[in-house]
Amino acid sequence: MRCYVYRSPRKKETYLFLSRRDDFSDLPAALLEVFGEPQFSFAFDLSSERSLV
Template sequence: MLCAVYKSSRKADTYLFVNKRDCFDDVPQALLEMFGVPQLVMVFPIAKRESLGIADIQKVRAALEEKGFYLQIPPPQVNLLAEHRESLGIKD
């Protein structure tokens, strides 16, 4: 099975995986509006991949089979200053 990956034109580090290139029929309209104009990043055979960047390959495959798409959002940013202040016992 081929998988097409698109990056969001509105949300940084947000990617949409779909089963077919330029086929967004299974993606909810509200999600597409939030996502913006999809920009193709790559098309690859997902069955032959053992891993992906930050996404769990098994979750991506399952979502593609069940829903027809997978949305990868960036992990939450860590506030290093707040963590450092907390480690020093400094409160705001």
């Protein structure tokens, strides 16, 4: 699965992980209001064989 990561311009070290690039339609408006305008950071392939940490 492809994963797209966006950082918050308002909250340091706060990120969104999405399965579709630039598709914020499933996110609550209140979250986007606090998060700010998402800034694309990077993309990677997410799989059960690879750990995020």
